[in-house]
Each structure stands twice: as structure tokens, then as C-alpha cells.
Amino acid sequence: MSGHSFAVRVHYEDTDMAGIVYYANYLRYIERARxxxxxxxxxxxxxxxxxxxxxxxxxxxxxxxxxxxxxDELQVQSAVESVAPARLVMRQDVQRGEERIFSALVTLVAIGPGGRPVRLPAKLRSLQGVIGG
Structure with missing residues (x-):
């Protein structure tokens, strides 16, 4: 996967009673990367x-x-899948070395005053058709 790469180190607070990363923390990792x-x-x-x-x-x-x-030292790989005027879809994978351990398809929208959808900023709309962000 080409695109943006973001490093994450797993901290003790990220783990559950079994000593593994608590499932919701992967969402935090990909949010930081975005x-x-x-x-x-x-x-x-x-x-x-x-x-x-x-x-x-x-x-x-x-x-x-x-x-x-x-x-664990992890990498979050993020790439643009598609762009619409008010919506962006990204593929985000978390890897440990070459091993993909988590994968997400995330749909983002731009919200304006009153909670209504608005156009994405021009820099994001210009990514239309650019796979890999």
C-alpha cells in the first residue's frame, strides 16, 4: 500500500487484561495517522x-x-480510495513489520454549521482519482 505512513509504539495503557492491544485502540491509531x-x-x-x-x-x-x-512497533499505512465533493474514503492498514494486523476502510465527511454536509477542502477534493493520497 502506498501513501502516508505513521509510526505507533504500543504502550502498556493500550493493552487489555490479556496483554494485547484493546480493539478500540486501533481506531485511535488510525485517527492519529489521518x-x-x-x-x-x-x-x-x-x-x-x-x-x-x-x-x-x-x-x-x-x-x-x-x-x-x-x-510492538507498528506502522499505520493510509491511502485514498475515493473522493467525492463532501466524502473521502481511505484504506488504513496497521502493520507490524511486513505483517498486516488490522485493516479498515474509513468514510469521512465534512460537516458544516448545523451538522449539514459541506464540500471538502480543495486540497482533499483535488485527490480525486489519486490512489495512494
Whole structure:
């Protein structure tokens, strides 16, 4: 998978009683990776928020393939699958070395004042047809 890469180290607080990463923490990892990717595109999310525009997760399709453990070094790989005027779909995989341990298809929307969908920022809309972000 080409696109954006984001490093994550598993902390003790990320694990459950069985010593593996608690399932909901993978969603935190991919959220951090998306925020880092958006920042890297030069999009100021605080300025968007001040303008009344925020990103919201509309849908997540997740597959848990293998467990991660305390002190594992992981990489979140993110790539754009599709872009519409107010919607962005990304594939995000969490890997330990070459092993894919988690995979998600995430649909994001831009929400404006009153909770209504609005157009994505131009930098994101311009990714239309650019697989790999």
C-alpha cells in the first residue's frame, strides 16, 4: 500500500487484561495517522473548525487480523480510495513489520454549521482519482 505512513509504539495503557492491544485502540491509531496526513497536506484543522467545518467519521469497516502487544512497533499505512465533493474514503492498514494486523476502510465527511454536509477542502477534493493520497 502506498501513501502516508505513521509510526505507533504500543504502550502498556493500550493493552487489555490479556496483554494485547484493546480493539478500540486501533481506531485511535488510525485517527492519529489521518490527522498527521491532513496536517502534512497543509490543511489547518483548527482554522477549518473556526470556519465551522469539521471532519466526521461516517463509517468504519474494520478487520482485526492478528494481535499487537506491549512495546510492538507498528506502522499505520493510509491511502485514498475515493473522493467525492463532501466524502473521502481511505484504506488504513496497521502493520507490524511486513505483517498486516488490522485493516479498515474509513468514510469521512465534512460537516458544516448545523451538522449539514459541506464540500471538502480543495486540497482533499483535488485527490480525486489519486490512489495512494
Amino acid at each position: 490527522s498527521d496526513w491532513v496536517r502534512g497536506l497543509g490543511i489547518d484543522q483548527l482554522a477549518l473548525k473556526d470556519a465551522g467545518i469539521v471532519f466526521a467519521v461516517r463509517r468504519v469497516e474494520a478487520d482485526y487480523l492478528a494481535p499487537a502487544h506491549f512495546e
